[in-house]
Amino acid sequence: MTVSEREKSFGRILLLIVISLYLLAALFDPASAGQALMKSLSVLKNIAPVLLIVLFLMTLLSAYIQPQKIFHYLGRKSGLKGWGIALGGGVLSHGPGYLWYPILSDLRARGVNEGLIVAFFYARSVKVPWLPMMASYFGIAFTVILTFYILLAAVIQGKIAEKIIPPQSTI
Amino acid sequence: MKREKNTWTRALKAALGTLYSMTPMLLAVIGLVGLFQTYITPEMIHSFFTGSALYDTLIGTVTGAISVGQPFISYIIGGGLSQQGLSLYAVTAFILSFVTLGVVQLPMEYTLFGMRFTLVRNLLSFLFSILVSVMTVWTLEVLL
Numbered sequence: 001m002t003v004s005e006r007e008k009s010f011g012r013i014l015l016l017i018v019i020s021l022y023l024l025a026a027l028f029d030p031a032s033a034g035q036a037l038m039k040s041l042s043v044l045k046n047i048a049p050v051l052l053i054v055l056f057l058m059t060l061l062s063a064y065i066q067p068q069k070i071f072h073y074l075g076r077k078s079g080l081k082g083w084g085i086a087l088g089g090g091v092l093s094h095g096p097g098y099l100w101y102p103i104l105s106d107l108r109a110r111g112v113n114e115g116l117i118v119a120f121f122y123a124r125s126v127k128v129p130w131l132p133m134m135a136s137y138f139g140i141a142f143t144v145i146l147t148f149y150i151l152l153a154a155v156i157q158g159k160i161a162e163k164i165i166p167p168q169s170t171i
Numbered sequence: 172m173k174r175e176k177n178t179w180t181r182a183l184k185a186a187l188g189t190l191y192s193m194t195p196m197l198l199a200v201i202g203l204v205g206l207f208q209t210y211i212t213p214e215m216i217h218s219f220f221t222g223s224a225l226y227d228t229l230i231g232t233v234t235g236a237i238s239v240g241q242p243f244i245s246y247i248i249g250g251g252l253s254q255q256g257l258s259l260y261a262v263t264a265f266i267l268s269f270v271t272l273g274v275v276q277l278p279m280e281y282t283l284f285g286m287r288f289t290l291v292r293n294l295l296s297f298l299f300s301i302l303v304s305v306m307t308v309w310t311l312e313v314l315l
Binding site for chain 2: 006007008010011012014015017018019021022025032035036037038039040041043044047051054055058059060061062063064096097098099101102104105106108114118121122124125127130133134137138141142145146149150153156157160161164165
């Protein structure tokens with residue numbers, strides 16, 4: 001569970017670019033730059049609890065879950081069990097997708113099937129807490145049908161990805 | 172007992188180390204989210220649509236991908252677009268790509284998963300936003 005030097009330096013460069021964008025915005029449009037900064041701080045405040053969950057899961061994975069077990073439940077030959085875990089995990093995961101990147105890339109390094117990761121990402125578009133709101137805007141029938149197709153599409157995409165992406169591809 | 176505590180401490184240290192190393196990338200993405208939320212306004216998104224179902228479905232997918240925020244924002248914008256007479260295909264594509272695609276998180280995804288994975292996943296999500304929106308509206312029309 002380590003972050004490579006390439007990943008670290010890319011992160012630093014990206015942060016420098018974003019800081020430069022803020023400085024440019026502050027120079028030409030200070031009000032909007034301030035507004036953007038406040039919005040970012042509010043995002044940071046909102047994601048803090050999810051970060052704690054991610055930290056806990058990463059610790060748990062590293063301490064107690066053997067790679068063979070992960071491979072058995074989420075590897076290329078995990079079958080229906082694996083797809084069920086990926087879809088269920090995707091639907092139940094909270095917070096922005098990028099918060100789940102570290103744990104998913106770690107799981108991938110431990111042999112989790114790429115198709116299951118792709119399915120997890122797509123299943124995340126079923127946002128359980130927001131379903132009542134979606135139903136109030138677009139109707140119950142629309143919400144049920146869309147949810148069904150999202151889960152179906154998650155599995156199809158996972159199957160396609162399994163064929164296209166070689167295991168552990170980081171090219 | 173002591174051995175278990177050691178295992179837990181070692182794992183926690185490793186996890187903290189990983190998250191710490193990713194902090195610059197995470198802060199950069201959060202910074203981009205603030206910029207996108209400020210400069211890409213709902214009014215701007217509304218202005219991209221033309222009224223043509225086919226073109227608007229494509230535009231819905233692209234604008235959903237560049238928009239950021241909580242999912243309910245996509246329902247509010249989508250509801251407004253629907254009231255303005257925009258096709259349900261375009262609205263569905265918009266709310267789908269809003270949550271499945273994310274331009275701001277692309278750099279982080281590329282760094283952690285590699286070019287091939289990022290490209291395949293995002294292309295599939297893009298295509299399936301259109302496909303799922305078409306299937307949803309067709310099914311809705313057949314059933315109701």
